[in-house]
Amino acid sequence: METNFYNTPGKHKGILAWVLSTDHKRIGLLYLSCMTAFFLTGMTLGLLMRLELIAPGRTLMAASTYNALFTLHGVIMIFLFIIPGIPAALGNFMLPLQIGAQDVSFPRLNLMSWWFYIIGAAVAITSLFTGGGAPDTGWTFYVPYSIRTGTNVSLAVFGVFLMGISSTLTGLNFVTTIHRLRAPGMSWFRMPLFVWSIYATGWVQLLATPVIAITLLMLMAERFFGIGFFDPAKGGDPILFEHLFWIYSHPAVYIMILPAMGAVSEIIPVFARRTIFGYKAIAFSSLGIALFGYLVWGHHMFTSGMSDEARMIFSLLTFLVAVPSGIKVFNWVASLYKGSIRLDTPFLYIMAFIFLFSIGGLTGLVQGALATNVHVHGTYFIVAHFHYVMFGGTVFAFIAALHYWFPKMSGRMYHEGRARIAALALFIGFNTLYFPMFVLGWQGMPRRYYDYLPHYQPLHVVSTVGSWILATGILLMLYNLFRSLRTGEKAGDNPWGGTTLEWKTSSPPPVENFEKIPEVTTGPYHYQ
Template sequence: MSSFYHETETVFGTHKNPILQWIFTIDHKRIALLYMGVMFTLFFLGVSAAVTMRAELFFPGPQFLQPHTYNELFTFHGITMIFLFIVPGIPAALGNFILPLMLGARDLSFPRLNLLSWWFYIVGVVVAYSALMSGNGFADTGWTFYAPYSLRTDSHVLPTLIAAFILGISSILTGINFVVTIHRLRAPGMGFFKMPLFIWGLYSTAWIQVLATPVIGITLLLVILERTLGIGIFDPTKGGDPILYEHLFWIYSHPAVYLMILPGFGIISEVLTTFTRRTIFGYHAIAISSASIAGIGYLVWGHHMLTSGISDMARIIFSLLTFLVAVPTGVKIFDWIATLYKGSIILATPMLWILGSIINFTIGGLTGLTLGAIGADIHLHDTYFVVAHFHYTILGGVMFMFIGGLHYWYPKITGKLYNEVRGRIAFGLMFVGFNTLWFPMFIAGFLGNPRRYFDYLPTFTIYHQIAGIGALLVASALLLVLYNFARGLKEGKEAGPNPWNATTLEWHIPSPPPLKNFSKIPYVDFDPYEYENGEPVVHFDENFRRVM
């Protein structure tokens, strides 16, 4: 049967040239793969930057980098990983591929807009990296671009700012596309509370993309105008207020971390139900908690600024709201654990990554509360503790969920199975390596090692060396995952439509899916995760009518 790899539809009709077929395709599945290819190339660039920094820090004192190069390096790492990788992240790569399949739709609402947002993304990447080859070197401001330093530094901040603005447009267009698709293209009968939970995660994320991204867009535009024309709004020498910049930056960038994690939470719910062979515990609670994390997440940005000189009243309010976000997140974690209870747990590779992510994310989440407490934050602000907390949630959390999701949908995307043993070894290596890398940083941070410093006191050497070994393990685990996926393409067994015995709609169509996904659109009058005696309850005949 011919799949979307064999035929496609482009924005100009049809092409014979395979390269043109790919870069002008309006098929959501191909666009997802385009995103994946570019994003993971950049991801490995970001990883190399991180490993280089760890090598530099293996011994105290300068090794092989200049301090200024180090500043550029962590900025490069931050901008690549945040703006180019994890913000488009799960929605652009997995979401694009899976969302229409899960909804029972033939494509997104606006296929051409989808291609446009990929092109904006590519332009953003090119502009961001153009700063590497022009001007006085890459930005050295950190990914946060704090004023007034970002107004004064003679490093090449301008292209990076423009790139972040363009990437924002790309993100907004994807968000609009997802919101409309979820509202308009659910299969007949599928109410909001019959949608798979991955869709709920994407839906909440899409609203954050739409409502928060314009805030950073205009803020970065103001910094651009500040550097080029000198309008004065963030410039203290002209009466402007740099603290206002911090506020506006975090009004986007805090919700942005929920934008990263919410689709990941969705993946957890999908994988967990499949590999426990039972329905999810507390479907409504998980769905609504996604939306309420997105909602409350808007109002907590001030906890990044507890030491920036905002008023005590503001600090108390932001601290309280920060604690409130932990409630819906806790609800989710309890629901997942309850789902495991009395399930038939199968420890397949996706399941291992998901369980690992729950453990890491719980550590990352709870240390987040430590940082959200006003008193503790004065001690811990801008130390390695923050860096460790952040990477526990994003690398240990989101990235584990992302990789888990990639394993889970790999058979659907490629039609092949990866090597299960190699997959489990890669997970084990990563889990051990990840904790070796980041846990010592909690201690170093607690003892006062500041973040973003080129050097450290000799007393901290041991923590940096353990972390350095962990970094090597993490890098080799990631390469092993990549190798496993590449080998699977060549020598993997045929997956068949539903290798995991999963229940959602994408598993009822062939792998890889045909160009228009569904020959006939099914009628959905059932819940997403229905199992009986370990077998999916819902079956369709060849015309997508339900077999009773």
């Protein structure tokens, strides 16, 4: 049997061989398995929320339980799943392979990041069952309610704080790795675009995450000591919290979406059998998004009582950030032109990504315009919009990348037929679940409400049915991947005919990634 990183004995045995490993591949898989568990938890909470909303009034649970559920759904999906998301799981596994390195720059720091993540997650989950019970503030922890509520906000916030440390360290590690450990001959413009996106993300993680750390510490200080940062009676300002929170949390949106865009840029050339159109434009638009992403946080606060001047500036900047996203979408579509397209599962998900992300992105502009924002702010329109971007965008690209790199990570191929059925169920379920929310929001259905007027019911029912289809698709997709780990056919080293470096080593890769560090002589997507 060929030696790979699974069967090469290390210092430890059993579970310790994983949780104490400094191998980037094992750490990536640790993240991946934890995140899958958290995702399924968050999904179950979402299903319960949808079930509650199938009819007006009380259906399943009390209003306070519902408040805790949507908070948990948000906290778990955002902080435990989608922010570590693609960079920590797939980035960890693929980044060193793609640049021809043996590991990341700081393997021990990498392991420490995972420990911070898992301890933070444990603390956040403990907060549900201890103290005053599960937090009910929504994932944004807005003051003054988050200061006054008797629920266990402090502990949950501390958990998020720890996960923030994890994210910052991961960003630092990746930026350093990309600067220092590229294989000989791999100049900046010979790097795969996934690496470019991880690089841009790394900078955002590094520079933005400390802001949320400070904000959450201020919130804790406020809860314990009542200092008055956010209390007008003591000279504070409640909007300051919203500023600080979104100064991180908006760039965090780009922490989520940039690696997804990187994965898309990686998959398209392989399945269109031609080089990517506008390599440099895509690379620089990643940096452009990272840069502009810092400057648009105010668009979350248009109705919070900011000054008009600030609102106008933030609105303008919001429109500008759409430009690099548009550049990417046009380049991807142009890359397909005259390509010899293979409609395998990863590509199907990518097509769904482009479609759903475009809807999500364009409805973002509806909210970026000041006049329409006042109308749709705090309604289901927002809920629909960010699920189209985060789920339809990031998660669809994540699933695409998971299928694309599955043979590299496991050495086996998933069942193509089942994977396609799952992709179809996901696409149909997703749109049935979230599209009605645009209409509901436009009609005035407020988000986070437990109850609603009877005339909203038909669309709520459609949406709930969609949640069942979507969940079925997700379970089928995961079942297929898990089953294929054991029963899938041997995939070979390069089943897709990819040209980037990760396909030049065996599947699964050996501990040191390459027999011999490859020499790079061409760009990443070199097809004849």
